[in-house]
Amino acid sequence: MAGTLRVGMVGYAFMGAAHAHAWRTAPRFFDLPLRPELTAVCGRSAAEVRAAAARQGWSDTETDWKRLVERDDIDLIDICTPGDSHAEIALAALAAGKHVLCEKPLANTVAEAEAMAAAAQQARAAHGARAAVGFNYRRVPAVSLARQLVAEGRLGRIRHVRAQYLQDWLVDPEAPVTWRLRAERAGSGSLGDLGAHAVDLAQFLTGEPITGVSAVLETFVPERPDPAGGHRPVTVDDAAAFTARFGGGALGVFEATRFATGRKNALRIEVDGELGALVFDLESLNELGFYDRAESSRTAGFRRVLATEPEHPYAAAWWPAGHVLGYEHTFTHQVKDLVEAIAAGADPTPSFAEGLRVQRVLDAVAVSARTASVWTAVTD
Amino acid sequence: MAGTLRVGMVGYAFMGAAHAHAWRTAPRFFDLPLRPELTAVCGRSAAEVRAAAARQGWSDTETDWKRLVERDDIDLIDICTPGDSHAEIALAALAAGKHVLCEKPLANTVAEAEAMAAAAQQARAAHGARAAVGFNYRRVPAVSLARQLVAEGRLGRIRHVRAQYLQDWLVDPEAPVTWRLRAERAGSGSLGDLGAHAVDLAQFLTGEPITGVSAVLETFVPERPDPAGGHRPVTVDDAAAFTARFGGGALGVFEATRFATGRKNALRIEVDGELGALVFDLESLNELGFYDRAESSRTAGFRRVLATEPEHPYAAAWWPAGHVLGYEHTFTHQVKDLVEAIAAGADPTPSFAEGLRVQRVLDAVAVSARTASVWTAVTD
Amino acid sequence: MAGTLRVGMVGYAFMGAAHAHAWRTAPRFFDLPLRPELTAVCGRSAAEVRAAAARQGWSDTETDWKRLVERDDIDLIDICTPGDSHAEIALAALAAGKHVLCEKPLANTVAEAEAMAAAAQQARAAHGARAAVGFNYRRVPAVSLARQLVAEGRLGRIRHVRAQYLQDWLVDPEAPVTWRLRAERAGSGSLGDLGAHAVDLAQFLTGEPITGVSAVLETFVPERPDPAGGHRPVTVDDAAAFTARFGGGALGVFEATRFATGRKNALRIEVDGELGALVFDLESLNELGFYDRAESSRTAGFRRVLATEPEHPYAAAWWPAGHVLGYEHTFTHQVKDLVEAIAAGADPTPSFAEGLRVQRVLDAVAVSARTASVWTAVTD
Amino acid sequence: MAGTLRVGMVGYAFMGAAHAHAWRTAPRFFDLPLRPELTAVCGRSAAEVRAAAARQGWSDTETDWKRLVERDDIDLIDICTPGDSHAEIALAALAAGKHVLCEKPLANTVAEAEAMAAAAQQARAAHGARAAVGFNYRRVPAVSLARQLVAEGRLGRIRHVRAQYLQDWLVDPEAPVTWRLRAERAGSGSLGDLGAHAVDLAQFLTGEPITGVSAVLETFVPERPDPAGGHRPVTVDDAAAFTARFGGGALGVFEATRFATGRKNALRIEVDGELGALVFDLESLNELGFYDRAESSRTAGFRRVLATEPEHPYAAAWWPAGHVLGYEHTFTHQVKDLVEAIAAGADPTPSFAEGLRVQRVLDAVAVSARTASVWTAVTD
Missing domain, CATH: 3.30.360.10 (Dihydrodipicolinate Reductase; domain 2)
Structure with a gap:
């Protein structure tokens, strides 16, 4: 689907609200080569994630991040969960050929971060998938x-x-x-x-x-x-x-x-x-x-x-x-x-290697x- | 149309961009009693106003502010033009029973501002229309x-x-x-x-x-x-x-x-x-x-x-x-x-009287x- | 008396204490062409002025500024009194051929200040006396x-x-x-x-x-x-x-x-x-x-x-x-x-003319x- | 000699100038129970120490700190030399029953500082001598x-x-x-x-x-x-x-x-x-x-x-x-x-013990x- 970048986000609290605002706002002020679409947001509670989706502007919701990662209509997975789930979600998303934006710190352990950096390198070679870690203060x-x-x-x-x-x-x-x-x-x-x-x-x-x-x-x-x-x-x-x-x-x-x-x-x-x-x-x-x-x-x-x-x-x-x-x-x-x-x-x-x-x-x-x-x- | 506030904005440059961002963003962070809709934006150049509408998120465009003011599907006129046109637009909008948000300064002359303050009072009594002037730094x-x-x-x-x-x-x-x-x-x-x-x-x-x-x-x-x-x-x-x-x-x-x-x-x-x-x-x-x-x-x-x-x-x-x-x-x-x-x-x-x-x-x-x-x- | 500058000061309160400190301290940190001597200080109360002299380092005291101005062993009169007495003291000092440092403001009225500026010019021509007003913040x-x-x-x-x-x-x-x-x-x-x-x-x-x-x-x-x-x-x-x-x-x-x-x-x-x-x-x-x-x-x-x-x-x-x-x-x-x-x-x-x-x-x-x-x- | 505190200072450079200013100035602004006298200053070069004495207000000079320490007309030794000489001078001064003010750091080694702290305690018991180290920023x-x-x-x-x-x-x-x-x-x-x-x-x-x-x-x-x-x-x-x-x-x-x-x-x-x-x-x-x-x-x-x-x-x-x-x-x-x-x-x-x-x-x-x-x- 030329011209768009379809985003699925996991987690919708403080960090999720900030990311959603950014996905909505960036194309309003910058001439972006791809138009972000807020395709779906994922959270464990169906009611809460639906409320968050309405508030933040997501078109759809999921309650299982594995479902989100499998969706064909998503190009990028934006991970806004606590650090203990970063590795598992990122690895799955990269394996599925999705681009990944992962909140910092990249992981809770070096072992996880190593696996993620390796996966990022493989996904890039295999699918052209790109991965970045969210050290936003560089910006x-x-x-x-x-x-x-x-x-x-x-x-x-x-x-x-x-x-x-x-x-x-x-x-x-x-x-x-x-x-x-x-x-x-x-x-x-x-x-x-x-x-x-x-x-x-x-x-x-x-x-x-x-x-x-x-x-x-x-x-x-x-x-x-x-x-x-x-x-x-x-x-x-x-x-x-x-x-x-x-x-x-x-x-x-x-x-x-x-x-x-x-x-x-x-x-x-x-x-x-x-x-x-x-x-x-x-x-x-x-x-x-x-x-x-x-x-x-x-x-x-x-x-x-x-x-x-x-x-x-x-x-x-x-x-x-x-x-x-x-x-x-x-x-x-x-x-x-x-x-x-x-x-x-x-x-x-910063790349996953930098996050590592x-x-x-x-x-x-x-x-x-x-x-x-x-x-x-x-x-x- | 219960629950929404349909906005038409005149002018789309620096101030217009700031206002449009606000109309889009306020309902994302505050629980508003009415949901703003970016119904139409007005500018003299058809091509430019269409580009602005796309960038800022307006559903429709007009090239004549009088047309905008007459539209039935608009509840509020947001005036973001230079001061010399504030009075004329505001008076027409208030006469049409629209709410008005007018950028500061309210007008270029006291006479204009007096007319606007009087019109605001009349429109409030006649239609329940509300008028405010955009001294945003109070906020x-x-x-x-x-x-x-x-x-x-x-x-x-x-x-x-x-x-x-x-x-x-x-x-x-x-x-x-x-x-x-x-x-x-x-x-x-x-x-x-x-x-x-x-x-x-x-x-x-x-x-x-x-x-x-x-x-x-x-x-x-x-x-x-x-x-x-x-x-x-x-x-x-x-x-x-x-x-x-x-x-x-x-x-x-x-x-x-x-x-x-x-x-x-x-x-x-x-x-x-x-x-x-x-x-x-x-x-x-x-x-x-x-x-x-x-x-x-x-x-x-x-x-x-x-x-x-x-x-x-x-x-x-x-x-x-x-x-x-x-x-x-x-x-x-x-x-x-x-x-x-x-x-x-x-x-x-601040009211038009305060602007005056x-x-x-x-x-x-x-x-x-x-x-x-x-x-x-x-x-x- | 070659090599010294003998100072008589009128007033010894806040301003006087600051001036006395300066007369004592300047030659300790700067190579001055003339060595200041704290010859005498003047105040109305004999007891108080003696105490001030001891504290501030003056060799002698006077209780009448006219006596101070008349003394042969004084080269410069430093005026640290309220503004209402500046003119009278400065005029007498200049007439006596003394250099004058006068606290700001130069005087309480323009008329007084004019007289002082004129006197300063005359004293300079007549005796080589120099006059300055104490706008210390220039320094x-x-x-x-x-x-x-x-x-x-x-x-x-x-x-x-x-x-x-x-x-x-x-x-x-x-x-x-x-x-x-x-x-x-x-x-x-x-x-x-x-x-x-x-x-x-x-x-x-x-x-x-x-x-x-x-x-x-x-x-x-x-x-x-x-x-x-x-x-x-x-x-x-x-x-x-x-x-x-x-x-x-x-x-x-x-x-x-x-x-x-x-x-x-x-x-x-x-x-x-x-x-x-x-x-x-x-x-x-x-x-x-x-x-x-x-x-x-x-x-x-x-x-x-x-x-x-x-x-x-x-x-x-x-x-x-x-x-x-x-x-x-x-x-x-x-x-x-x-x-x-x-x-x-x-x-x-600044000269008296600048003070004027x-x-x-x-x-x-x-x-x-x-x-x-x-x-x-x-x-x- | 009741009512005075006769000071001998070793070293007259940057720190010495600051200390001399303080000895001169403290009695001008504070009601001190003892009046400091700038009795003598010591430095290796006779010519330079005489110039410093004139500039800083010392009555006499010495070129050997041991002479200074032996003088009967000195109550306090003020040590403003580099750290390698602090211990030797302070020990001698305390042994001679003088009060000591020693610039920081107290010494170059812990061993020296221990000896100094011990000497300070002994001198206090033996002569009522007092010792302090010059951490001036506490003031x-x-x-x-x-x-x-x-x-x-x-x-x-x-x-x-x-x-x-x-x-x-x-x-x-x-x-x-x-x-x-x-x-x-x-x-x-x-x-x-x-x-x-x-x-x-x-x-x-x-x-x-x-x-x-x-x-x-x-x-x-x-x-x-x-x-x-x-x-x-x-x-x-x-x-x-x-x-x-x-x-x-x-x-x-x-x-x-x-x-x-x-x-x-x-x-x-x-x-x-x-x-x-x-x-x-x-x-x-x-x-x-x-x-x-x-x-x-x-x-x-x-x-x-x-x-x-x-x-x-x-x-x-x-x-x-x-x-x-x-x-x-x-x-x-x-x-x-x-x-x-x-x-x-x-x-x-701070005491020598605090310096230690x-x-x-x-x-x-x-x-x-x-x-x-x-x-x-x-x-x-």
């Missing part, structure tokens, strides 16, 4: 601009990366246990949920892999109220902290936590290079801080670039300069880039934390 | 929160308002003449385009009318290149500055300009009261600065409230705390509030600027 | 740097100045009456105390005179508790607001107030030019904001220049880069510049405010 | 306020500390070798120079000791130009990064570097507690960020407390609210606190960095 215009500046050499050799993803929704010890606090569903806590973004951004921005880490993990509140009654253990980390080295010799310091009082969604990253430096904070996502050592020290200083100029990535499709974008635009940009890659027969980024790379770093963090923080190489 | 969550705090008395008696709407797209003297720089189309320059927003926000936030002004207007670059060749006079103001007094005794200082180098869309407003103070800047639209004198001076300070908490206006419909919104959300919130008012048989805000109030202030500014800045009362 | 390194950038043409033609001097110490209506709230002592309220600084900085930074104004003055709380019992009228302005034009065509907006809740000492000034823009706030006095239009709009933005580099005015004499300065350094820099000018037989700045220029602007503001804000030229 | 008003808030329980249980001391003066690989880059003089590089401050502040603010660390050290540029010709190895660290745990269970992340492009003197520290959070940056040293969870989330946010109110530590002695302080005030406050402690026969803080505690942390960092970043306990 913040200010972040894309930051990557461009590094790639152009404006920072020179990178010396330091400090990255934190800070939230505070667990700071109250009476906040209840949810699936996000159970290892069997979420894999890990702050590490996979927040740390994964920080690791991906750090590798994306520098263009360098993290080669080793030394880490600590912490669960400050070991058990919490169970909404079903009583208390239940928290089996994931509340916070993660680690030092790291990058392929080019830079030193990294990372932190991910749900206990950073007053920080709501502060994914902050600073990159210091021999020729310049960058600062970004997701809570002010339209702004990029840039220090240029080429400037005379008399007038040098961190400048606040409002990344809404027509020259800035994605910005020309939206509003005049100074009219700011929000969180959900990152998903719309992700759809744009993915659809363009699929139409061009090119590999979308992040997973290996997270795994090394967990290993180091279990073994007295000893330096742990990230294997490829 | 920034941080701004709505600011209004709540003032209304709750958290600022006490208001002493000062300083409001600036700063842009810089005319700072280059070689920027060309467009309709926005011609009085016969735009009515005024920075005053009506930018100053109108500042005046509306100031009156909205304080809950007090501006009662008098003393003003200067300036055209720094009196003629500019005409894209059609040669040069052409600029017949509107490049910048406006005025002092003002509010009904409750507060002192106001206003500025609107397209020559504020480095400011892209900086609608900044500070409100100082006996008990507290507020600061807002549209370039950081998710943030509200709040100083609370009730706090001990030992720990008092302007706090940066990130207006993305579930308790904040509109925010619960979107994403978790800390996930920021953008410019276009203001239009989506405008649609939500307008649809709810229409469904409830209530008056949406802004127009009277702008008129007093123009009068004062023409008469040696002499203090000029705003008449009701 | 903030960030402000001096700002002036350099404007003078070098980095801003191009100036279009806008917005300047506010915001404090909040009168926001409580129960704050008592002091001499600062009585016209007979202070001349005016916020206008002369705060507005004078804003006007001087605006003219200094732009290098352009203010040629006309349109103004409002306001006394929000017309009477206040008298520490001596009962209530007493406030006879000066609580706040001043005015628009202005500069010699080069720029538009100015000014505000001075003691009712800006939460602002403690916020002298804020923005200068927008065709090629760049500057931002300064005295509450963050080590920082200068600078926007350079020569930069590509892709990487342009307001940069925060920390004015502590060796290249920055005054900074090399102090600490390594990044080690910030404070309020009192402005007085130390003032002493440095004054001593250097005196030793070189050059005119220190500020006074004329303040006078035009008062006139305009009394006459329905009508545009009022500043006469020379 | 920034905003930092003192931060400590008060933690001590009052406003933050509740501490969960996170992130502390960085960022400078950039080595980012240029052609910057020359100085004594600060040679292990035999400086002991370590960024770790002892910058990291020491960060560690002391973190322990001071939380009131909790660091109990273990996992660290990496890095020398990015292993050899640099020698001003004497040729190149010379850099034998200290350019940067240090480590994770840490505090006594109360909090997780710490630390970084010290001279390669943070664009950061001039950015000692930044964030402390997150169950009930609130604090933020501080030495480049904006008058400001404390404070988030109070007791505030409703509707109006909560990081507030910028300008620590210049009379209620704030040290502030009442200086200027009215909003008039900011600078770097050198920290030394003046240090003198005030030290003189008051000596006069009261009380122990000044910092040294033990730095040592654990070095050990961990040498042993594959393995977790290393800080022994007491």
